[in-house]
Amino acid sequence: MAIEKFHLLRFVVPKNEVNFFRNTLYEKGFLHLRNVSSLSKPVLPTPDEISWLEEDIRKASEVLSIFEAFHPDKKTFVENFIPKKPIFSQKEIQKVREKQVFQETYSEVVSLWNHLKKAKDDLVKMKQLHSQLLPFSSFSFSFSDCKEYHRTKVVFLQAEGRKLEDLEQFEFLRTHAVIVPVRTLHQKKEVLHGFIVIYPTSLQEKIRVYLHRAGFKEYPFHSFVHSPNQELDTLQQRIYQLTEDIQKWEDILEEYRKQLPHMLLWKDVSINKAIRAEGMKKFAQTNNVAYIEGYIPSDQSNVLVQSLEEEFPTIYIDIVNEPTNPPVKLKNHRFIQPFEFLVRMYGLPRFGLIDPTALVGIVFIVLFGVAFADGLYGLSMMLLCAYSMKKYWYDKGTVSFFQMFFWAGFFAFLFGAFTESWAGDLFTISYLPANSFFVNLKSFVGVMNPSESFIALMVGVIYIGAFLQCTAILMSFLQRWKEKQYAEAFFNNLSWILFIPSAVIVAGQFLSPGYYPVPLVQYSQWLCLLSLLMIFAGGMIQSRNNIFKGIIKGFLNMYGIQSSYGVATLLGDVLSYLRLAALMIATSSMAMSFNLIASMFKSIPYVGVFIMIFMILFLNVFNFLLNIIGSFVHPVRLLFYEMFGRFYEDGGVEYHSYSQKFSNVFVVKEAKR
Amino acid sequence: MTFAQLLETYFFSSGQGWNIVGLFVCLMLGGMGSAKALYISGNQAAGALSEKPELFGRLFVLMALPATQGLYGFVLCFLGMQQMGLSAGKTLSVPAGIALCFAFIFIGVVLYFSAVYQGKSAAAAINLTVKQPSKSGSALLFPALVETYALLAFVGGFLLLTFIQGSSIF
Missing domain, CATH: 1.20.1460 (subunit c (vma5p) of the yeast v-atpase, domain 2)
Structure with missing residues (x-):
């Protein structure tokens, strides 16, 4: 769970070996090439x-x-x-x-x-x-004869929906040409296909003019010789x-x-x-040598350098152990790797930042679980993802995607079981026998019904929000501690980590007196005061030379303009988590409505029950697909806006090795088709 | 029953008529909003797909996002009719009926506008996806966030219907 460390390798290669060296680098495939062509001129x-x-x-x-x-x-x-x-x-x-x-x-x-x-x-x-040609089959003339006549000419015209009268309207044609209509019988009706027009060769030009005026086209029979x-x-x-x-x-x-x-x-x-x-265009060259730079994961560096030195004794290699601004490659356990997708969606972290993938993964699946909360939907999602992972085993990206949703489905199952939602109210006596296993299961594992205890649900979600905000500030605290910014970590992070939970308890006591034990409330009040003083002191310390400025900065810190957090934004950000409660209610209430609609078919004699089962299945699948989108998007939003804003800095350049990549096929170690 | 009698029965001596009007206006606005939004996003997606048919999978989700408001309107209308005891012949007081009518009209307005703006946002997200297919995940976020307010309106309506059960408004 970290960002990979890199070495920078610098190579000076004789020009006559550049091509071979380039190919070897590509085959080895670990180097992220750095463009150094601007140093001199590129190698083309x-x-x-x-x-x-x-x-x-x-x-x-x-x-x-x-x-x-x-x-x-x-x-x-x-x-x-x-x-x-x-x-x-x-x-x-x-x-x-x-x-x-x-x-x-x-x-x-x-x-x-x-x-x-x-x-x-x-x-x-x-x-x-x-x-x-088919309509002409009853005629016994031969096409070659027609062509050989000297005194007469024969043309074959297409009718295309027109009648004999269209030709006979011209008196010249009527008197000087023989027009033979070509007809066939189709379903006892005569169908006109075309005309054979015979005329004296001496009148050819005039006749052609009339035929042209009539707008008739000739059949393309020029290549024919024998009879039709x-x-x-x-x-x-x-x-x-x-x-x-x-x-x-x-x-x-x-x-x-x-x-x-x-x-x-x-x-x-x-x-x-x-x-x-x-x-090669990223290489630089002089008259005799080429200069190449590239980043390599530090654990691969020695192996590559050794093998290159053996293969190319004439090249010079320099290793920089702690390069500035190297590319970013996330290095996580295989269970965490699927959640790198979410980090990439936002943008890779800058080099040197604590890798947030594990935190992102855990938070995402929990928030998705709360939003999607339904036992049956969660279980279906897990099964669907497990099946898809098995089916698309060769596609690493798709498997990761389904792995992420498998765990999200697991939490949806858990929260759904706790909130008594199984495809809405499917496991109730409205649809199942009173003493059936599923009805008993629902009552046994259920803790609360969100529709009946919406206020309790809202309070629960606010606690989750407050906890996650604290976690985000803790990440910022750790980052600053790592970068030795101790004052910032103490006054700007630790202070808020203490303030948020204590303020929640103090506010809870104010809204619902007697809910919390008295000693806890007293400790929280003191902690709240102490943390506010720390926040105020943070501002004062920033302006050591001017007390007046220090006081103003102290107040600005408390409000949240200067510090990473503020009282004003606390309320807004924590309340933003309430969307999870809304999503939870939306998933179950829509399922309940769909079940109710389906149950109306039950009263139809004989087939009613089957129609009801079909409708329940169909409508719940629809609801399942519809709510996945919302349950994915809103937790991602809470992660990106409410959490990442507290500690995350993007801007990392992704590590791309100079090596083979396949976009049209999948490449696996062993193909098992 | 004459029109005057109908008005008397459902609007002057009972609030059920007002309730029905509110529920169906909510259904209408939700449906109109979704239809208009799908027209906007669908046009954009169809244009994009003519150039890059391989993006169908990614664009389909973006295109279909604004369909939910119509569904929210339908579910609220259905639940409203069921919870308010229309089939059981329950009567509702006139002030309660008018209040419910306005509540559902306001919900419908939120559904309508959120759908239309979501459709426009989805169209922009489709453009982003076509130009940079690798950003389709991020592009999904923008139109989906618009739906937050439709979701809040829907949950508000649902809770209103839930809380109203067993109250003294009947």
Whole structure:
């Protein structure tokens, strides 16, 4: 539970070894490169290296987009939240270096795809031509004859919903051309498809003008030679052939599609190689040497230095043990690690700050538990998270996320059981037999009913708030103590840690006389006075030379303008925790209402009970999902605003090792599919 | 029953009519607010998804956030009808009915405005998520905080209905 310590490594590398040294650093993968290119001039990767890497990424992306267009992946609803990615073992990744395989795949896939697209386009055209020619099947002329006539011309016009009269409206056409309508019978009705217009070649130009004025389009029959029937047979054969070809190519492409996971991996590997090459831009160079700097976790530093000295005897390495402003890497126990997500949400702590992850984790799960408080919901959440952790074992981020909510669910279960909320009022005699196990369980473990004892709940939540505020100030106290700011720690932190609980007891005595034992109240009054004096003295000490200024500063300290806390903000911040009580009531009251709505179906004969059970399930699942959001957001807000404001300083730069990272696939030690 | 008789029965000699008006105005305002807010956030999400469909999971939660106010209005309306003994034919005094009517109208106003502003805030959060997908967790906080006040109004209404049980207002 701390922030990792770092060493700064400085390397001077002969220029001829830079590329190899860069690759070795990348393979070792512990260094967080520092950009020192401004010291001299950056080392640029060779244009050739960059261009072939970009080409590889482009090719991988092209193949992936072809696969997506050919067979779009249907995502389930859950996959929109937890993306599905292929899993590879570290051994399998080594095989991806056989680049030739992927180059061949790329060429094959692109060629196949182009053939397939053309064949599909041709097929559409053939089918259209076939359907256009079909009405002419009863005619026995041959297209070649029509073309060979010298004295007459023949055109085939598409009707497209128009009638014979549209052509015959022109007298010239009526008198100088023969117009033959092409009709078929469809469901005992004549359907007009088009016209055959025969006219003397000498009048061709005039006739064309009239046909153009009438707005008729010609059929695309120019390539036909034989009779319509023979041409229909030929078209049919070509359609059949094309369909077969398409099927064959689709099967081959489907075979290639099985390589999709490897193509994703290839893309990642290519991107990684590009990042490796681009990393050089952070190096500085002179005429003969390159200069490189990077931070490394202190426990890895010696191992890396030793191995580099063995591999590169000509390089110079310098180690700085306590660098200023290193990157931040949180170092926590695996139970605490999931809560690093919350710390990252706010922003990483500055280097040197006490790592708050453990505190954040504990506070979050308790506050979530209070807000979500429901026994059945908490239990369901735990089961759901346990199942998801098992299902998505390969995805570290998702497992961490569900681990966090598993514990949050556990506390929701606890608080729900204590507050007698089991999917609202499901475990009551309204829905279950009077002596059933669940009804007895509810009464046995229940301590209070928040709807009936809302004031007690509010007081309880205020106690939690006051305690958490004290904890936050204690963190600030420890930080200042660590940084040897003893006066600040004593007058500005310890004073408030003493004041808050004593003030709560004094205020409690005022609002509810006799609630607290008399000696406790007396001690609290003295402690309250002493802590106020300490706060006041803190201001006085800050202005030693001017008593008048000191008095003013003392009062300002008490109000909270100068100190890290103040009487004025105490009330607001502690009362802010009341939202937890509101959330607790909201979860259970909505569940109760939904149960009540569902119970109305019970009176329907025969099926009523089943409808009621279905409705209870459906509505409670809905309520469960709805309240998770609120129960997550509000505790996070209490953490970020009310607690972090007291002690937390962000601004840390996250540690990113110069190494392989995969975004399209999951990499695990052993792939168990 | 004539209109005059209806007014006499439910609004002048009993407060149940006032109570019903208050509950349904609350339901209406909650529903209108959520619908308008979902329209705002939904438009933004649809636009964003046309560019980045892979963000559906993250944007869906943001888009759906302002849906709760409508639900709060519905639950209060339902509980109100049930707690006030509408089905049991209980009568309510006229001053109590008017007081409840105004209480629920005020709650409805809070629900309406909190939903609309939450919708606008969700739209801004959607923009943030599209530009920086890694910040989607933080982006969720901003619109969700607006809901605090809808939540307080809802709990206020719920407690009013709970405390009123067994009181002498009937």
